[in-house]
Amino acid sequence: MGWRLLTQDESPALVPRGRLADVWDYHRHRYQQGVPEGVHDLPPGVALPLESNLAFMNGISFTKGCYVGQELTARTHHMGVIRKRLFPVQLLGSFPVGSITPGTTVLTESGQAAGKYRAGQGNVGLALLYLEKIKGPLHIRTTGSGRVALVTSVPDWWPTVTK
DSSP states (O other): OOOOOOOOOOGGGGGOOOOOOHHHHHHHHHHHHTTTHHHHOOOTTTOOTTTTTTTTTTOOOOSOOOTHHHHHHHHHHHHHOOOOEEEEEESSSSSTTOSSSSTTTETTTTTEEEEEEEEEETTTEEEEEEEEEEESSSSEOTSOOOEEEEEEEEOSSSSGGGO
């Protein structure tokens, strides 16, 4: 994720090669890196820690307890298969602002469900996608019956085994 410095000084000279940015730049960078944050990206009661890549960010402890869902999370991590993951996505083409809502189904070229769009800003966002369906062309239907192509990426910081 890089570094973020909050200061009252408006000079980027505080850090070599630093630049001023706003909160939208931060969220865009976060989406491009596949890093979820808050209830929009991780809806309570819906988001599972392993599917949300929290183990990649050391957000799950497999050596201490007790937390809600610990047994399922540990069992899946050590013995199970993770079928879905939260991927960074880029939306290609133009679409009206607000025409893609969180929870919109992501579809394969043949119309099969490939997952759900979670959240985003502009043309970048996060989608919870089935691993076996990310290789082919994907799209989302907008609220105005339009169709927007969607491209997934695997962040460089993810462990190589999962790429």
